[in-house]
Amino acid sequence: MQQQQQTNRFFFNVDWITVLIYIALCAIGFVNIYASIYNPDKVGFDFSSSYGKQLIYIISGLVLGLSILLFDGRLFNVFSPFIYGGTLILLLAVLVIGNKVAGNQAWIAIGSFKLQPAEFAKFGTALLLARYVGAFNPKFRDFKSIAIAALIVGAPLLLIMLQPDTGSALVFLAFMFPLYREGLSGYFLLIFLGMIVLFVADFLVPTYILVTIITIIAGLFIYNNRRKQKIIFSTIIVAAFAIGYLFLIKVAYEKVLAPHQRSRIELMLGLKTDNKGAGYNVIQSQIAIGSGQATGRGFLEGTQTKYGYVPEQSTDFIFSTIGEEWGFAGCSVVIGLYIFLLLRLINLAERQRSTFSRVYGYSVACILFFHIFINIGMTIGIIPVIGIPLPLISYGGSSLWSFTILLFIFLKLDSNRMGFF
Numbered sequence: 001m002q003q004q005q006q007t008n009r010f011f012f013n014v015d016w017i018t019v020l021i022y023i024a025l026c027a028i029g030f031v032n033i034y035a036s037i038y039n040p041d042k043v044g045f046d047f048s049s050s051y052g053k054q055l056i057y058i059i060s061g062l063v064l065g066l067s068i069l070l071f072d073g074r075l076f077n078v079f080s081p082f083i084y085g086g087t088l089i090l091l092l093a094v095l096v097i098g099n100k101v102a103g104n105q106a107w108i109a110i111g112s113f114k115l116q117p118a119e120f121a122k123f124g125t126a127l128l129l130a131r132y133v134g135a136f137n138p139k140f141r142d143f144k145s146i147a148i149a150a151l152i153v154g155a156p157l158l159l160i161m162l163q164p165d166t167g168s169a170l171v172f173l174a175f176m177f178p179l180y181r182e183g184l185s186g187y188f189l190l191i192f193l194g195m196i197v198l199f200v201a202d203f204l205v206p207t208y209i210l211v212t213i214i215t216i217i218a219g220l221f222i223y224n225n226r227r228k229q230k231i232i233f234s235t236i237i238v239a240a241f242a243i244g245y246l247f248l249i250k251v252a253y254e255k256v257l258a259p260h261q262r263s264r265i266e267l268m269l270g271l272k273t274d275n276k277g278a279g280y281n282v283i284q285s286q287i288a289i290g291s292g293q294a295t296g297r298g299f300l301e302g303t304q305t306k307y308g309y310v311p312e313q314s315t316d317f318i319f320s321t322i323g324e325e326w327g328f329a330g331c332s333v334v335i336g337l338y339i340f341l342l343l344r345l346i347n348l349a350e351r352q353r354s355t356f357s358r359v360y361g362y363s364v365a366c367i368l369f370f371h372i373f374i375n376i377g378m379t380i381g382i383i384p385v386i387g388i389p390l391p392l393i394s395y396g397g398s399s400l401w402s403f404t405i406l407l408f409i410f411l412k413l414d415s416n417r418m419g420f421f
Contacts, residue, residue: 013415014069015348021341022065022392022407026058026400028334029393031299032321036314038300050314050395057397064401065408073416076409077134077356080127084152087124090117091159098163106163118168119402121156123409126363128152129175133182134356140184149179166261167374167386174370178362182355198242202249203265214242265384281317284310285379289323289331296327314395316387319379334393338372348414357413364410368403 034051046052076083090108094117098105107114129152132138138145157172173192180189201210218239225231253262263279288304291297302324304310310320322330342365349361368391375390377383389399 014411015344015414018341018344018348018407018411019065021337021344022404023062025334025337025341025392026061028322028337029318029390029395029400030054030058032318032325032393033314033395035300035302035325036305036318036321038306053397054395054400057400061400061404065404065411068405068408069412069415071412073412076127076413077131080124080131084124084128087117087121088155088159090115091121091156093117095159095162104163104165106160106165106168113397116396116398118156118160118163118165119398120405121160122171122367122402123406125153125156125172125175126360126367126406127409129178129363130356130360133179133359134354137355138183140179140182146184149175164256164258165387167388170374170386171367171370171388174366175363177366178359181362182359194242195245198245199249202246207246207250210246211243214239261384261386281311281385282378282381285317285320286381288320289380292324292327292330294328296323296325296330299325301325312387315389316375316385316394317379318390318394319376322393323379335376338368338391342369342372345410348410351417352414353417354413357410357417360413361410364406367406 030051033054037050047056094106094108097108099107099109099114101107101114106118107116109115129149132148132152136145138149140146140149153172153175157169160169160172176184176188176192180186198210218235221235222232225235253265257265284304288302288310291304292302297303300306302321304324305313305321310317313321319331319334322334326333345361345365345368349358349365352358352361371388371391374383374386374388375394378385389396391403392400
């Protein structure tokens with residue numbers, strides 16, 4: 001009886017505002033998926049269509065989320081290694097028996113449903129990383145602590161790159177920010193930013209010029225600190241890493257990336273124009289969003305959407321439907337809901353009494369942020385098209401269920417924050 005009362009108390013301690021935001025985003029997704037494939041010649045509700053399947057995914061996802069709230073929250077801590085291991089097995093399995101779609105072997109067919117293990121690997125990684133930090137309380141000032149955390153994140157990232165699914169792999173970089181909250185040096189964030197700058201510069205400036213600039217800067221820094229051997233050694237290591245990274249970019253670009261991925265990078269950096277090839281999706285998406293103006297063309301009235309000019313509009317480019325039919329006002333509502341959700345998750349993470357729950361909460365917020373930023377960024381042309389879903393809005397069962405599990409596990413942990421850990 002006492003355990004039942006405790007379970008009920010935890011259930012009613014759930015942050016229902018976050019649940020309402022979740023439902024609102026799912027509803028927005030359903031409406032816009034319906035609009036993106038609307039056919040006036042078809043009468044009645046079609047459960048075999050994308051919007052019909054998405055409704056099933058939403059209902060089953062909500063049932064799944066509410067079911068998670070009934071579990072004992074401690075189970076997610078205890079079983080995190082097994083959950084993580086299970087997702088790694090799925091990632092290995094997809095390389096052997098997975099279906100190849102658009103050049104990526106990322107899905108396992110289960111009847112008519114296609115399971116994407118990379119989506120579920122995100123919450124598995126978040127759980128194990130939170131367990132490691134919570135159980136061992138590493139300060140991330142020594143190589144061993146950083147190496148273990150990097151291994152936890154890097155194992156699924158590497159397997160996803162082998163598919164290859166660059167977009168999903170990039171999302172795993174989001175785990176750097178929860179670790180920063182737990183004591184990871186800010187130098188790692190500077191290195192991450194520097195890698196982005198060098199990546200862009202390597203396409204715009206000849207490599208030999210960049211190598212010369214890095215060498216001169218390192219030389220001046222060493223000269224100014226010539227009596228400090230530790231700084232001299234660190235400078236040489238950083239400079240060597242930076243120069244090696246420049247050549248690695250060239251090798252990866254020429255030998256690893258597929259032609260369509262190279263084209264997307266070149267288009268984003270303005271190195272070429274291709275209105276009919278790789279750049280077509282982005283151009284049509286920009287036209288759709290721009291034509292919506294302030295208040296949009298109206299529900300089912302978007303010409304870009306109605307006549308199917310934007311490819312993958314119910315999945316990767318669903319934001320273009322929102323922009324065309326609901327305009328700046330609709331886009332603002334969606335982005336506003338996301339911002340409110342992210343800020344609320346960070347606030348909930350900060351009030352946790354356990355390190356495990358706090359790290360997991362930050363991981364959830366950062367994963368969502370990366371998805372939102374990259375997806376919306378690619379639909380408006382400021383980020384290469386790398387193909388990741390807009391959380392809770394894009395069509396797809398794997399993405400919706402994985403985001404549901406990711407979010408509701410944290411809501412359960414938050415509801416239990418006064419009871420254990």
